[in-house]
Amino acid sequence: MEKNINILAIETSCDETAASVIQNGNTVLSNIVVSQIESHKRFGGVVPEVASRHHVESITRVIEEALHEANVTPKELDAVAVTYGPGLIGALLVGVNAAKAFAFAHDLPLIPVHHIAGHIYANQLEHDVKFPLIALIVSGGHTELVKMEDHLQFEVIGETLDDAVGEAYDKVARVIGLPYPGGPEIDKLSKEGIDTYNFPRALQDEGYNFSFSGLKSNVINTLHNERQKNIEIKPANVAKSFQESVVDVLTTKTMRALDEENIKTLIVAGGVAANSGLRERFETLTKENGVELYIPSLKYCTDNAAMIGAVAYEQYKRGDFADLNLNGYNYIDIEDVIY
């Protein structure tokens, strides 16, 4: 029998301090996530300096808890993996430095992982996903269509030209008075509304790139005009109309990409993959078109370290290691390797 490979994975790219022990790339021995959402709520969004400080306070405890829960000692580990970008630089550096110190202290190889690769590989934790595939990554910082012919081969075929879809959700939520993070709030509220506004569907029938800033401005301007005219605004209808526009654009473009690339497997990942409207629409469309659909369960959609461990296992098999000069990067293209 082959030896089990245990990887300690660390993720601190935004507002979650997370550590996990993953066995053979898909067995989650532990998955600790400490969310900072409560601290950022009163500012209406993530404050980078506050995020870094919280990561510093929590990282050691989170790593200890991950090892404890997995019942694995540092000696039983084969590698340490860490998200090295993209993300908030001060936040990333906390995880990168913790990983470097741990790797050095226990003489373990260090595996640098791209955050978006992590979101895509979240699916490997629950399914044995086959290639080729198309992945739609929708989160607070990213909106990308990625084509994969095989493990660790990422080709970006479309991306947002301005705002990420999660960012648009959070901004629109703020305008209609919902707390941060607004995505889940709009999702919930939209169930009670009707699409009365018919907001624009930017670039829906053109290429694979996305644009959400026009939609966001359109929502803000429409509400402003209605308020000036003393028209009563029904937040549920705004939420539903906004969500319908987003879901139409995301699903239309993704289904077209699958058709044009002749690919029969779709992965949807990232925080916005938790969206019920998006999940339902994709379930219907993929069934109609004979496409296999994979969406992670909710706990693996938002930021976590288990997904980082899933990518790291593939990198481990290839000996894709970094040395102790590893840095964090605020922006890295998933197609490039920079360490």
Ligand code: KG4
């Ligand atoms: O992947 P994630 O946890 O962090 C980033 O890497 O950005 O994504 C967070 C984003 C936030 O913008 C949040 O509002 C959005 O995901 N989100 C949702 C839902 N749940 C989380 N957006 C729409 N509907 C949801 N149910």
Ligand code: ZN
């Ligand atoms: Zn993320």
